[in-house]
Amino acid sequence: YLLKEGDKVIGCDGLLPNELYVNGKTLLTAHSVKSMTHPDYKKQGIFRQMTENSCNRGLEDGVDVVIGLANDQSYPAYQRFGWPTLFEKEVYVKPILITNILKRRIKIGTLASMGNFIYSTYMKNKLKRSMDAEIKFEVLKRVPAEVQECWDKYKSKYRVMLARDYKYLNYRYNERPDVDYVTVLAKLNNEIIGFAILHNSVANGSKMTSAVEFFTDPENERFIKALAEGVSEYCYDNSLEYVVVGTGFYGKYKNVLLNNGFMITRKPPKNNMMIANVLSERVTLEELMGHEKWHITQGDGETELDL
Template sequence: MEREIVRLDMDRDFEAFEELSVISFGEGTNSKKEMYQWLFDKNPYNKSGNMMYLLKEGDKVIGCDGLLPNELYVNGKVLLTAHSVKSMTHPDYKKQGIFRTMTQNSCERGLKDGVDVVIGLANDQSYPAYQRFGWPTLFEKEVYVKPILINNILKRRIKVGFLASMGNAVYSSYMKNKLKNQMDKEITFEILDRVPEKVQECWDKYKSKYSVMLVRDYKYLNYRYNERPDVNYVTVLAKHKGEIIGFAILHNSVANGSKMTSAVEFFTDPTSERYIKSLADGLAKYCYENDLEYVVIGTGLYGKYKKALLDNGFMITRKPPKNNMMIANILSDRVTLEEITGHENWHITQGDGETELDL
């Protein structure tokens, strides 16, 4: 039967696309049509339509790969980049070169639409294939976690509920008091249920202090967090003398029976340990006020983020994140591999890549 590569049409192809997603990633994969319509069709960085492509054999979808375009800030330049996402091959069609074919198709279509560089956070299954394709590895992502409440941790260790509750009460009382005493009295926090347009001022103020990161201006943040239809995010603004000096965007959820929050965005002056520490303190305060047990932050090694977070009680997670190898394929001469290689050059967050989107 003849095969063809087509652009994903939500009305025509979504049911077959969803079926392959469940086969590839399990029942826990996000299968909400309105989420994919927002993510693919309504992306404001699209040039000629969505950049998701299906390999069809008749009406059956046997492969998929595509790009999520956005902007990348590299040493003062703003480039069009795209995340490689939804790489899937039907298990009945393995070892036929479909992964390579679909990856090449995505890059060719991206180049036609002006994409300068394709990036992706590969997992242990896809990473070897990208290495065979010759895609360079830029760095291995780290994730940091800070325990806020330890009731569940103690329950798992000592197996006695009331002792765990007592231990947690003592610990949290001590840590709350410690946090209260260490917080910068000149920095205040505002909690919002939407990302406000005024975050643009913060981006404009500090962007030139970074080397490599996705553009975190209001256009991107509004699309990515305000317009997403299936998740409600929380925005934390840090202010000094009424001026925004940093922001975090939080996704509250439950993982392994524990209430937690993931800082999908965490942005401030990368050269200021004071501001980084204060923003982290603001997240801890928010967690105590909302009975959240721990907070997770992903960041690059650029600036003073790592030092400030580790000094603030964060720890590198014992297990690496599921998608942790940052890879790239440069498509234009507007950027060099040297400019974007190395964890020390990057600021990266939990909002980057497929994991936060539950793809």
């Protein structure tokens, strides 16, 4: 939605519609994205006007709840508008190659490279010894239709998350024209028991990947660990320096990741405050409140490369 003064755009706001799975119900939600006000029009109520317009239009289109991951600039405004805070999002990172980290600390390139070689060789061998021999991995350039079976199998074990069915994943990743994604499938007895979708990029001079999707049985520590190790193996094979994963607090994800080489990022992501505006009676704020209820990934909203 654009707000204009004559031919000049002075504000914009967008709604990204998704199906939201809440305690067995499938609702229509919309992420509030790309909210901006022209700098010459600050503190004139433009942001509030755009936000109210988006919610009214969403209500007309059948949206049950508008959600957003607010940054430090927009969050105080949403608080003034009365939008409740659902939780503060956490993100986890695992270092794979540490040459750049060592260069920043010891300033000598050859020593940094030597230290990285020793570290990465040790960690890669440790990973190989740890990996589940019965679970196999397949790396694809597209999201296959078979992920629907994985979604159907495990969705009832979750409380709150965006629907990760093939319809959504195909639209969100296969059909996006400007970014190439990698899909890592975890299989047990030729059956998909989990999948991760990766967005490779360069951030702060480091080659990295963001796990925009990371999905398996939320209560199965074996499957979560295996999926994390499959992603780590992909990173070693492709010389990526680190991997970023966001999962929410639901299930065993956080504990398993933190016990397998991941750590909470030292600084929170830029868009870290999860807010909501409930528009219909099909869902209550109580059902949505709390990070422990949510499975939320880097692919949600505008957080794909939010580091």
